[in-house]
Amino acid sequence: MTLASVAATPTATFQALKCKECGAEYELKAQHVCEYCFGPLEVAYDFSKLRGRMTREQIQAGPNSIWRYRDFLPVATDNPIDMGTGMTPLLQAKRLARRLGLKHLYIKNDAVNMPTLSFKDRVVSVALTRAQELGFTTVSCASTGNLANSTAAIAARAGLDCCVFIPSDLEAGKVMGTLIYAPTVMAVEGNYDQVNRLCSEVANTHGWGFVNINLRPYYSEGSKTLGYEVAEQLGWELPDHIVAPLASGSLFTKIYKGFREFVDVGLVADKAVRFSGAQAEGCSPIAQAYQEGRDFISPVKPSTIAKSIAIGNPADGVYALDIARKTNGQIESVNDAEIVAGIKLLAETEGIFTETAGGTTIAVLQKLVAAGKIDPDEKTVVYITGNGLKTQEAVQGYVGEPLTIEPKLDSFERALERSRTLERLDWQPVLV
Amino acid sequence: MAVKVLIPTPLQKLTQNQATLQCEGGTIVELLDSLEQNCPGIKARLCDEQGELRRFVNFYVNNEDIRFLEGANTPLQDGDEVSIIPAIAGG
Numbered sequence: 001m002t003l004a005s006v007a008a009t010p011t012a013t014f015q016a017l018k019c020k021e022c023g024a025e026y027e028l029k030a031q032h033v034c035e036y037c038f039g040p041l042e043v044a045y046d047f048s049k050l051r052g053r054m055t056r057e058q059i060q061a062g063p064n065s066i067w068r069y070r071d072f073l074p075v076a077t078d079n080p081i082d083m084g085t086g087m088t089p090l091l092q093a094k095r096l097a098r099r100l101g102l103k104h105l106y107i108k109n110d111a112v113n114m115p116t117l118s119f120k121d122r123v124v125s126v127a128l129t130r131a132q133e134l135g136f137t138t139v140s141c142a143s144t145g146n147l148a149n150s151t152a153a154i155a156a157r158a159g160l161d162c163c164v165f166i167p168s169d170l171e172a173g174k175v176m177g178t179l180i181y182a183p184t185v186m187a188v189e190g191n192y193d194q195v196n197r198l199c200s201e202v203a204n205t206h207g208w209g210f211v212n213i214n215l216r217p218y219y220s221e222g223s224k225t226l227g228y229e230v231a232e233q234l235g236w237e238l239p240d241h242i243v244a245p246l247a248s249g250s251l252f253t254k255i256y257k258g259f260r261e262f263v264d265v266g267l268v269a270d271k272a273v274r275f276s277g278a279q280a281e282g283c284s285p286i287a288q289a290y291q292e293g294r295d296f297i298s299p300v301k302p303s304t305i306a307k308s309i310a311i312g313n314p315a316d317g318v319y320a321l322d323i324a325r326k327t328n329g330q331i332e333s334v335n336d337a338e339i340v341a342g343i344k345l346l347a348e349t350e351g352i353f354t355e356t357a358g359g360t361t362i363a364v365l366q367k368l369v370a371a372g373k374i375d376p377d378e379k380t381v382v383y384i385t386g387n388g389l390k391t392q393e394a395v396q397g398y399v400g401e402p403l404t405i406e407p408k409l410d411s412f413e414r415a416l417e418r419s420r421t422l423e424r425l426d427w428q429p430v431l432v
Numbered sequence: 433m434a435v436k437v438l439i440p441t442p443l444q445k446l447t448q449n450q451a452t453l454q455c456e457g458g459t460i461v462e463l464l465d466s467l468e469q470n471c472p473g474i475k476a477r478l479c480d481e482q483g484e485l486r487r488f489v490n491f492y493v494n495n496e497d498i499r500f501l502e503g504a505n506t507p508l509q510d511g512d513e514v515s516i517i518p519a520i521a522g523g
Contacts, residue, residue, distance in 0.1 A: 194495070
């Protein structure tokens, strides 16, 4: 199969692929690495076509999905794959804010993103739309679970063949949530970094579109919509501080890019936004580099319940590090017990059941507030990127049991009294 | 030491489209010199001006990242397999 390099239409804003390290430019084909310096390629745009012309009203008149921002995304078609992805709720989190001692806290809730309940639907919608433009008929990915769910679902919708690679120890919900769409699933006996390595060797030989490998420059741009939406939902204004999970570091850097692009074309006023990142202690190569003042990342071997963010060798780690430092943000890590507590805290205060990555982010938020690193007056947005129903194993045994009763009034009354007694015991100080 | 080297797509223009090469070298540093002799220009792609391995290149010896071994000084045995892999995003 020969793949055409599909040029952008004359009105499109995306122009070329450009190396983030040395600036070398390439055609808009399926390629992710610079041939000269091995640096990552990124899509380059000409936003002069939008500057002063793209209005808030035009965007608001667009679809209720990420495709309202199509002019900022690297696709040429007028008919992208649209499953209602994006435009997830931005909720003011008053109860959680009060618990933590913050005044203006917001949750961007991608636990309810469509179609597969994680932010990955954003990147995959862009990647598979672009894959079709480039002529691919089979798409693939290396995944910690969420990306596999999303790639399999959106490929099914688009009628693309699909083969996904996952580590063999993933949570049951994430495996089932992929198998149901009937792709070929390869469960690799190894960790995510090993899966990724295998895939980069497969990508070389099979002529498939790997969303996170050869399609990565297009794929990663989808995360910018998490920046655009927050700006739009805050009433066309940037927040003061954002907290997001860090795995490969890509999401973090693209939220930043999204904010900067909206400033660039004049849709929002410029403002300094602090960027803080969250990692699990059992896989915290970026947090370690941050704490030690290093400008390089030493890879680690992951050991944490937060499997969706367990990337020991994060490709965009150095860029995430750079953004946290230059925006006066923080990168912090929390242990597995704190992650479970974070999941429960968000559920009990805001009614949102997130997965381990979200628990990590909430626990880091809590830690930063406690350490005085977030000012109570800052307008702070926390990104919740995945859904707790997919990682039930993580909270099994920490959420109590139903009270089993007979279908009789007195059985109910006794059980109710008992549960209230237990609750009171929870609150009583214990003398030892 | 005779080792097998897996070459990533972006470098195959320098290896006449060969995906694997047989090379000599007692360490990764020596292997890089041997690669350069066979495929002139390849070392500059893998190392920066100071001769250090570029930060977006990953080297594996028999499936282990050399940063978990002895870095560029990692010793090589006859029959070892060395993979050169660009950094990858995902999740």
